[in-house]
Amino acid sequence: MKLKRANLLLVCCVFLIPACNLPGGNAPQTPDLALTVTAQALLLQTGTALPVETATPALTSTPTLTATPGIPTVMVSQDTNCRTGPGVQFDLVSSLLIGQSAEIVGKNTTTNYWIIRTPGGSGTCWLWGQYATVSGNIAALPEIA
Numbered sequence: 001m002k003l004k005r006a007n008l009l010l011v012c013c014v015f016l017i018p019a020c021n022l023p024g025g026n027a028p029q030t031p032d033l034a035l036t037v038t039a040q041a042l043l044l045q046t047g048t049a050l051p052v053e054t055a056t057p058a059l060t061s062t063p064t065l066t067a068t069p070g071i072p073t074v075m076v077s078q079d080t081n082c083r084t085g086p087g088v089q090f091d092l093v094s095s096l097l098i099g100q101s102a103e104i105v106g107k108n109t110t111t112n113y114w115i116i117r118t119p120g121g122s123g124t125c126w127l128w129g130q131y132a133t134v135s136g137n138i139a140a141l142p143e144i145a
Helices: 001-021 033-047
Strands: 073-076 080-083 092-096 101-108 113-116 123-126 130-135
Touching: 073 092, 092 123, 101 123
Parallel strands: none
Antiparallel strands: 073 101, 073 130, 080 092, 080 123, 101 113, 113 123
């Protein structure tokens, strides 16, 4: 009789233990609304702000450096005579033609003349500034009277 009881108990355990782990439809757990409201109220009371997404700063491009011309040059919008001095009374040495450029070596701001290296030759000559377009840094040029 004891053997029958032991066998019956064993058979019951064999069926009951796996039954505890049978997959079944668990009811989906919904958050407790009262707890959510309470948590939000506590946050408001403590003054702690909820995290807010902030925009990350956009990368800006680094400015590129451009080379500034070291030697000042001049071009003309009309063919212009180059003379031995600042005025038409001086001898004609050369001409600076449209599209040609010449190096500036001096200036006379009073008479609006540039002293340039003679185009196609040696030495310097005086170029009237009426039709001239200057490029480069002229601040360091000597003022020649």
